[in-house]
Amino acid sequence: MASQASKQPALRAPPGLEGVIVADTMISKIDGIGGKLIYRGYNVQDLPGKASFEAVAYLLWTGHMPNEEELLIFKRNLKRHRKISEKLVMFLKEAVPKSAEPFVVLRTAVSYLQMVRSKENPRDDPVLENGTALGAQFPTILAYFHRIRKNKEIVEPNPDLDHAANYLYMLSGKEPSEENAKALDSYLILLADHGMNASTFSARVTISTLTDLYSAIVAAIGTLKGPLHGGAPSQVWEMLESIGEEELVETWLLxxxxxxxxxxxxxxxxxxxxxxxxxxxxxxxxxxxxxxxFALANTVEEVARRILQQRHPERPLDTNVEFYSSLVLNAVGIPTDLFTPTFACSRVFGWIAQILEQLENNRIFRPTTEYVGPPNLSL
Ligand SMILES: CC(C)(COP(=O)(O)OP(=O)(O)OC[C@H]1O[C@@H](n2cnc3c(N)ncnc32)[C@H](O)[C@@H]1OP(=O)(O)O)[C@@H](O)C(=O)NCCC(=O)NCCS
Structure with missing residues (x-):
């Protein structure tokens, strides 16, 4: 019998589904007018410095801030999973071209990991178990590949360091300063989830077919890669390098x-x-x-805001998260082509939270299209 929904006339969504609500969520809320982002009830601006990235990841997954013991167990679990399979290490060393784009390496490594993952100690929830492993391993994959391509020895994860500090340590081989570790920890907190953005939508659409977690994460990584989404921070950095001097800002932007x-x-x-x-x-x-x-970036911000306002008086165009991300990531020592992959190290925790939520009350995503091609052709 045809369902109630299929009897109703189809609704036309605006291009890009702008303004269309496609799910109820308890994970994050964006107030676009007030300029607020809320994670599970907490204003995201209040979290850096007060909660660690791991605590925020736990919050996103479970809905509550961990107590001391819960945080300890969660951190221990992440640390336990940091090392990647030897087969993947060999793959990175021997099969991956050193010139490969790190984000493509990350996407491929996630697929590869599914084939070689250990099936020991499966817990009740494979999404949580595999999600913990994936979240823990993104930084290891990227840091290992980065060192391999530079002909340097890989640096194994350091269990004494937290998530952000350990990533910087594996990349450079040196323990980061507390200031840099905190800066990256804050960055990871701020980027962890952001409503129904394109990569989260991809993850939710993919998992809604009841496929596996790895496939959903691969889809999300592929979506995040685009310059209209997560691919912007390296381009912001390139723009600042290309402008070079404050006097050249206006001409360059025009x-x-x-x-x-x-x-x-x-x-x-x-x-x-x-x-x-x-x-x-x-x-x-x-x-x-x-x-x-920093002074150059400030000038770009001021001049661009003014020029864009003249061109689009109907719609303020201000800096988004990617603009100052590029300065923070550069300052903590992350190479430009690892900017977007580092974004993924944070967002993977949001994707997993959203995947878990999708699975709680799943219905396959299956919108429709209006056929506007030629009618009734015959050969
Ligand atoms: C983020 C972004 C994709 C949002 O796009 P959107 O809400 O769909 O907005 P639209 O693409 O419909 O753009 C609306 C208008 O603003 C203009 N506009 C939007 N962002 C602009 C930007 N960064 N620079 C110049 N013009 C911009 C568009 O050209 C368009 O103008 P038009 O109506 O004359 O054609 C868009 O602002 C953008 O491309 N930004 C640059 C890339 C970036 O920073 N991405 C990171 C996102 S976190």
């Missing part, structure tokens, strides 16, 4: 707009004011970035 190209790190589908994460990242960047770069 030239770019004249070529009908967008200014990276500006604009957002939901925010009609400054992205709240951008404010926090700007504060961090002001403390840890090189002062000349």
């Amino acid at each position: 030239d770019r707009l004249a070529r009908n190209e967008r200014i990276m790190g500006f604009g957002h589908r939901i925010y009609r004011t400054e992205d709240p994460r951008s404010k926090v990242l700007k504060g961090i960047a002001s403390k840890i970035s090189d002062p000349k770069t």
Whole structure:
């Protein structure tokens, strides 16, 4: 029997599904007018410095802030999973070209991990178990690949260090300063979840077919890679490098707009004011970035905001999360082509939270299309 829904006339969604609610969620809420982002009831701006990234990841997955013991167990679990399979290490060393894009390596490694994962100690919930392993292993995959491509010895995870500090340690071989570890921890907190963004939607659509977690995460990584989503911070950095001097900012931006190209790190589908994460990242960047770069970024922000406002008086175009992310990531020593993969190290925890939520009350995503091609052709 045809369902009630299929008897109703189809509704036309706006392009890009703008403004369409596709799920109820208890994970995160964006107030685009007020410029607020809430994780499970907490204002995200209040979290950096007060809670660790691991505590926030736990919050996203479970719905409550961990107590001391819960946090200890969660951190221990993540640390236990940090090492990657020897087969994957050999694959990274022998099969992956050193010139490969790190984000492509990450996407491929997640697929590879599914084939070689250990099936020991399966817990009740394979999504949680495999999710913990994936969340723990993203930094290891990236740091190992980075060192392999630079012909350096890989640096094994250090169980004495927390998630953010350990990532920096595995990349450089040196324990990071407390300031840099905290800066990266804050960055990871701020980027962990963000409503129904494109990669989260991909993850939820993919898991809604009841496929496996790895496939959903691969789909999400592929979606995050695009410059309209997570691929912007390296382009922001390249823009700052290409502008070079504060006096050149206005001409550079006008030239770019004249070529009908967008200014990276500006604009957002939901925010009609400054992205709240951008404010926090700007504060961090002001403390840890090189002062000349910070001054240049400030000038770009001011000039771009003015120019964009003249072009789009109907819609404020302000900095988004990617703009000051690029300064923070550079300052803590992350190479430019690892900016978006590092974003994924944070967002993977949000994807998993959203996948768990999708599975709690699943219905396969299956919208429809309007056929607008030629009618009734015959051969
Ligand atoms: C993030 C983004 C994709 C949101 O897009 P959106 O809400 O779908 O907005 P639209 O693509 O419909 O753009 C609306 C108008 O604003 C303009 N616009 C939006 N962002 C712009 C930017 N960064 N630079 C210049 N113009 C921009 C568009 O050109 C368009 O103008 P038009 O109506 O004259 O064609 C968009 O702002 C963008 O491309 N930003 C740059 C990339 C970036 O920073 N991505 C990281 C996102 S966190």
